[in-house]
Amino acid sequence: MSIWEKLTSIPREVIMGLVFIAILIPALNPLGLPLMVGSMSQAWYDTVDDMPAGSILLFDIGYGSGGYPSLGPGNIAAFHQMFEKDLRIVIMATALEGSMMYPLIMAGVKPESNYGAVYGEDYVFLGYIAGGQTAMAGVLGDLHALASTDYQGTSLSSLPLAAEVSGADDYDLVVYLTTSGDTAEGWVYQAYSQYNRPLIGGMLSMMTTSMKPYYDSGQLLGLMDGIKGAADMEFLTNHPGDAIVSSDILSFTQALVLILILIGNVAFWMQKGGGK
Amino acid sequence: MAILTPNRLVPLVAFILAWVATYMAIQMGKQGKIKIRRMPALDAIEEIVGRSVEMGRPVFDIIGMGTFTDLYATQTIAGLSILSYVSTLCARLGAKLYAPQASVDVLPVAAEIVTTSYRMEGKLEELDVEEQLPYLSGTQFAWASGIIGMAARLKPAGNIMIGPFWAESMMFAETFDRIGAMQIGGTARLYQIPFFAALCDYVLIGEEMFAAGAYVSGDLQQIGSIAAQDWYKIAALALGILGALLATAGVTIIGDLLLM
């Protein structure tokens, strides 16, 4: 077996071991590399930044544990910006696990102690609503015809913010974060097309390419590109968190992947050139 | 017009016309007026089966883990049409086919399709459904491990993967590549296409798989609806090209019209 042949087939255990090391080093010793903000995250930030204080937002937690490492940090940063700007947020979940994500995120944001926000006045959580696009259209259509309580069973009429909103026209902006393609498109169909609301959305990086046409046509005013978008948001809002730590890990792991790709290709062509 | 929602006139017209177009195209399909282009991938399937016969090794046809009731039913159906074609070729040329299954809904239908192909070719005695169409598992990673295990054991010379695929796509493409199988991949789940495109000898991107499925099955209704979609794509091409050229010249009539 020639050296090139060996290099085209490095055993998978070796590669995975290397990946493990590449994850560990930066996790133990963060580098704090500078960050370049992408234009799509910047557009997200600016859209929220332009909202006058007191505006009401509808926010969908459309992901669960699988998406939490990518989208959770972005969600926390997004909430920091919104509470800092004194925006009021009606939160809902189209993902089955969304209601379990809510306490995790709020533990990271701490709106009461950090921003003096009050549940019911500055934010409410409606809980998980089944039905995907039907739930979106339901909340945007006539909230009170659909639901009468929040996630803990408190009557919506006793929560001033929930009592104030009834339909799409009451929201100044719709925001979502999701791991599901159907949810990502669904909000474009329901919030933008059906109810003509300004909309920003975030999703896993692997979905960004297929959602890009909506951003180009202005149906999405901003787009959070997975963990990269989350790091951008942490940077822009000046609340560094897990996503920025992740950037360091990405530097190591992806550099390793690139080296492997290079070795694989050089070896592949050398082997081919050598006439196997 | 107070009854109609403002700024949605054009989409409404497009919607109604889509209704008409679908109906007309299916009628035309039934009259045999529509022909679908033969995809190079189908020639590649013949090549794969032929190569397997020469090498005396089996052929795999994996249709994915979709069911008839999920969002990806149409992809599963396209996969089954291809399976019918592959099994006919295998029976005719004498290659051993393996088509492992992941859905209890789809399994009996797939078995029926393969049995029919072998019967039509008069090779029914060469088929063992239990062995060649095993049910592996409905859970993703168990299904993936099952396929990888089978591939390592049976060393197929060719692998055809057309249907809905999830994260297992890369594992499959990589495993079959390692054992030297020639591969064709196709799915309308766009996130998975890069893995197929990088490793397969031929890849069917998105809707190509539906067209290929309709071509081999000759299902007139499917052929008709592909034609209806084509008319819309041609309309989109015409409007896009004309609109862009006019807009460049300073006339924005088409863009404005579409936003009405």
Add this chain to the structure above:
Amino acid sequence: MVSMDPQIWIAALLTLAATSYAFRDNKAFKFAEFTFIGVAAGHQIVMGIKNIRDYGWSHLMQGEMIYIVVFLLGIMLYARYHKEYYWLYRYPIAFLVGNGIGISIRAGIHSDFTLQIAQTATPLIASTAMGSINNIITFVGVITALSHFIFTYEGMHKDALGWGPKIGRWMILLALGASFGNTVMTRFGMYQGRVIFLLREWLQIIA
């Protein structure tokens, strides 16, 4: 110091078991996978019942008797397991399918078709040279990619016109490459969340 919290320990061990598949299929992974399927189904039932209470039962309690029909339809969904009356489940499914399709295609033709064409029918020449080049590349990408997916006109794929679909396929592959690159980032971005958990919460090596 290592955490003493049983919750963290269970979570950490399950994280390791679920990771082990990457190296080799094994019993620990199988245990993790079966646990996952079980808890996911359990959570699904809990959320289902809570939603039925909040969005169905509450209406009934407020005197909207029509919701009895909804409950009947909901129960009919489970008729599919009955040998004789299985067809009853088609009524609620038909309702869900009609609603699901109606609600998405009504906007689909607007968002995906007319608005996307309108976006294409824009000037190719921009104020800067780079802007113009970008506009032209985008335009060529849209047109050729679209032409690649036309199947019933043989002429579309022959002679001079045949270059359209061919270039379209190349453009699609270039775009798919970008998607591949971002998928790599997605997978790593997901796993490092687990590593941070293991190091911070479980082993407590990092702050």
Add this chain to the structure above:
Amino acid sequence: MDYRRDIPLAITFLVGIVAVLDYYTTLESVTNTFTVIKNWGVVLQAFALGLGAVNLFRVHGKRLSERTREDWMFSGWLLLMMVLFVVVGLGTGKYDTSTQYNWIYQALYLPLGATMYSSLAFYMAYGSYKVLRARNFEAALLFITAVLVIIGNTPIFPATFPGLFHLREWIFGPIVSGAYRGIRIGVGIGAVVLGIKTLVGLETGYLGRR
């Protein structure tokens, strides 16, 4: 008329048409009707959430009672986990909001949900090494943008050469926008035609066996 097939087909058609009319018209009666349909849809979807569990009970309950397969203990464990969540969720009367439920969620569901797919990262590294090879022209096209995007996504490179980040941003500009808009138009019209066929009863797969 066949009440087993024709009535369901009629229901699909009517509900779908109301949804479409709700979008394109401003008639109040239509909007009100569709509001009712939406609210019913949410409840029905909630009922449907139990179907998966029933399936699991049938498959694994059978394995557990037969005990012929070697993995019957796994089936028992799976059902036990399912029951655990249901008992804790309903037993407290507070569903997903009780501290107990949150505890088992964070101990069991969260780590598994977060790791199941992300462990593919390891496979991804190996896969990229094996997969991303410029072996022919088509694979080379994919290779070029994939490598450039990975480089742009790896913060250490743009930190040294900012141009690499702008290159990545540029690829997401005209290259991705163009091709994906073409794909989006195609996929969109495909979904509309399929939807129309379903509404008028030409596509009846969802009705199951005859």
